[in-house]
Amino acid sequence: MSQKKLYFFANWKMYLDYDESNILANGLAEEIKNKERNYEMTIFPNALSLQTTSQTLNDVGVNTGIQNGYWIDKGGYTGETSFIMAENVGCKYALVGHSERRHQFKETNHEVRIKLENILNNTRLTPVLCVGETQQERAEDKTLEVLEAQLRAAYDSLTWNKERDLIIAYEPVWAIGTGNACEPLDAQIQHERIKKIVNQLISDIKPIILYGGSVNAENSFDYLKQEDISGVLVGGASTKLESWLQIIKNAEKL
Numbered sequence: 504m505s506q507k508k509l510y511f512f513a514n515w516k517m518y519l520d521y522d523e524s525n526i527l528a529n530g531l532a533e534e535i536k537n538k539e540r541n542y543e544m545t546i547f548p549n550a551l552s553l554q555t556t557s558q559t560l561n562d563v564g565v566n567t568g569i570q571n572g573y574w575i576d577k578g579g580y581t582g583e584t585s586f587i588m589a590e591n592v593g594c595k596y597a598l599v600g601h602s603e604r605r606h607q608f609k610e611t612n613h614e615v616r617i618k619l620e621n622i623l624n625n626t627r628l629t630p631v632l633c634v635g636e637t638q639q640e641r642a643e644d645k646t647l648e649v650l651e652a653q654l655r656a657a658y659d660s661l662t663w664n665k666e667r668d669l670i671i672a673y674e675p676v677w678a679i680g681t682g683n684a685c686e687p688l689d690a691q692i693q694h695e696r697i698k699k700i701v702n703q704l705i706s707d708i709k710p711i712i713l714y715g716g717s718v719n720a721e722n723s724f725d726y727l728k729q730e731d732i733s734g735v736l737v738g739g740a741s742t743k744l745e746s747w748l749q750i751i752k753n754a755e756k757l
């Protein structure tokens with residue numbers, strides 16, 4: 504059994520509708536309900552399915568999280584859902600700054616920061632900050648620079664209650680949904696860098712760093728065995744029961 508605590512986080516994005524999300528949540532709950540576990544599992548369904556999937560999954564010890572939220576609790580913000588509203592329907596986690604938010608919806612480092620502040624000040628949710636470089640930034644040897652800028656914008660002078668987990672997902676943009684996963688040793692190097700930067704920004708905290716980007720049942724083990732990789736954030740391969748269960752089962756080999 505693994506010495507380190509592992510985290511299996513599933514980002515269902517907008518792949519599944521309400522019915523599909525609930526069918527998958529029920530199937531998952533059925534499969535794992537009587538199994539002993541020493542890992543943390545969290546599912547991020549679409550916002551419409553949060554309440555029902557939370558009821559199903561929370562009952563069997565699986566957490567749920569919101570994929571994105573707004574930093575004001577209530578008000579005239581058509582189309583938005585606040586983090587506190589997500590907490591009220593059973594969520595424990597919130598993704599912040601996922602690369603699809605940053606790149607497709609032009610979310611800035613500043614917005615990411617305000618979201619983090621709202622989550623930490625007004626909710627009990629655990630934020631999962633996503634960081635990562637684009638293909639071009641990597642080609643120009645700017646990976647470290649980008650990671651530093653994203654982490655600094657998020658955490659510099661941020662007051663963090665040390666009792667709360669600090670979770671980061673390293674998700675290189677070029678690896679997300681492409682089948683072109685980052686080499687595990689390369690990911691380990693980036694995780695080490697992230698750990699170092701976070702330690703400079705917030706003292707006395709041990710960040711939990713997950714890898715995400717084309718993780719599947721075949722490659723997940725190679726990530727989990729790296730020293731500074733505490734788990735995986737999985738998109739596509741988490742939306743099918745078989746491959747998700749396989750990813751979790753692989754961890755037993757550790």
Ligand code: PGA
Pocket residue numbers: 514674678679680681682715716717718736737738739740
């Ligand atoms: P992927 O997505 O596993 O489909 O590459 C990961 C993510 O975006 O969190």
